[in-house]
Amino acid sequence: MNQLEPVTVTKYEKVKPTDYWTFFCNPRKWYIDEFILSGEIKDRFTVSDYHRNDFKAGQLGVIRVGTDRRTKKQLAGKKRLDRGIYAVVEILDAAKLMKGTHKEYWEDEGDADKLRYRVPIRYIKRLLRTPILLENLDLSADEYDKFLIEGQQGSSMPLNPLAFEKIIDIVDGSETLEFNFNESNNDTISIAKLEKEYFDAVPVVKERVSKYIERGSIAQEYKRRTGFKCQVCEALGLNPYSFKKPNGEYYIETHHVIPVSELQAGSLSVDNLITVCANHHRQLHYGDVQLIENTDDKFAFSIDNRRLEVKKVKGA
Ligand SMILES: [Zn+2]
Ligand SMILES: [Zn+2]
Structure with missing residues (x-):
């Protein structure tokens, strides 16, 4: 009779989530080329069980296509x-047990009908005609991501943020990502909603949310309240008006005092806005500026070591 040998279990170490994802696409099972050509931008991607609780709205990812083993007939x-x-995609919500969509792009339509952990995504950069070929992707040791380059069996895997950053550089920067925050209207209620929805978003996404709001109707309302003046110029005793636009209004920008990337409740709301000229707006972002006080009725900044107070303008 044999003695039972102790069993050596090779334990799979879960790869730590990074807020960025690689989605692995097998074009033989799912026709990504047809999907992209259709102009559809929303989909549900199956995710690995290991990480099913790690997906959140506002994370970003890439769709990686492995070796295309379609037959001539399938290629048609x-x-x-x-x-x-x-593609670069935005994660729209947590992963849930659900069926797929877009049956027509599956080799086996039954795959779309299976209940699986899937995550809703939106394509924010489509690269069908100009894919980043893995053989050309030149990653440094810090940027390297084994799963992205070598592939793996599962359908999703955390992606090295530095690899993601490099990919975004190659596709001409985050400004070219096609976010669509318009789905909710830019009013107070939906700003609160956006704020909640994007609480865990990665910095690039938060910044785009805040720019979207800075340009929207909330910002417009606030500009009216401050009379289209630069509140920094005004505090410095300078002429607070920039040039006039064709519609006769003075040109002015809005700025979030507490960076949206440090998103705290309220940081997207009107209480966190000031109006500034283009030059001071740049200075607030890139200059030697600290927020030193934030009370009910004012912000106090240190700008080049000089204290400057900006009144909060309340609603009419
Ligand atoms: Zn100014
Ligand atoms: Zn700003």
Whole structure:
């Protein structure tokens, strides 16, 4: 009779989530080329069980296509895809047990009907014609991501944020990502909603949310309240008006005093806005500026070591 040998279990170490994801796409099972060509931008991507609780709205990811093993018949005249990155996507919500969408792009339509952990995503950069080929992706040791480059069996894996940053550089920067915050209207209620929705968003996304709000109707209302003046110029005793626009209004920008990237409740709301000229806006972002006081009725800044107070303008 044999003695039972102790069993050595190779334990899978869970890869730590990073707020960035690689989604692995097998074009033989799911026709990403047809999906992108259709102009659809929303989808649900199956995720690995390991990480099903780690997905949050406002995270970002890439769709990585592995070796395209479609038969000639399956290709039906289409070009075989090279191994590479074919899209940048935004995660819209947590992963839930649900069915897929867009049956028509699955090789086996039944796959779309299966209840699986899936995450809703939106394509914010489509690269079907200009994919980033893995063989050309030159990552430094810090940027390297084994799963992105070598592939793996599962459907999703945390992505090295530095690799993501590099990819965004290659596709001409985060400004070119096509976010769509318009789905909610830019009023107070939806700002509160955006704030909640994007609480865990990665910095690039938070910044875009805040720019969207700075340009929206809330900001417009606040500009009216401050009379289209630069509140910093005014506090310095300078002419607070910039040039006039064709519609006769003075040009002015709005700024979030508490950076939205440090998102705290309320940081997107009107109490966190001041109006500033283009030059002071740049200075607030890039100059030697600290917020030293934030009370009910004023902000106090230290700008080049000089104290400056800006009154909070309350609603009419
Ligand atoms: Zn100014
Ligand atoms: Zn700003």
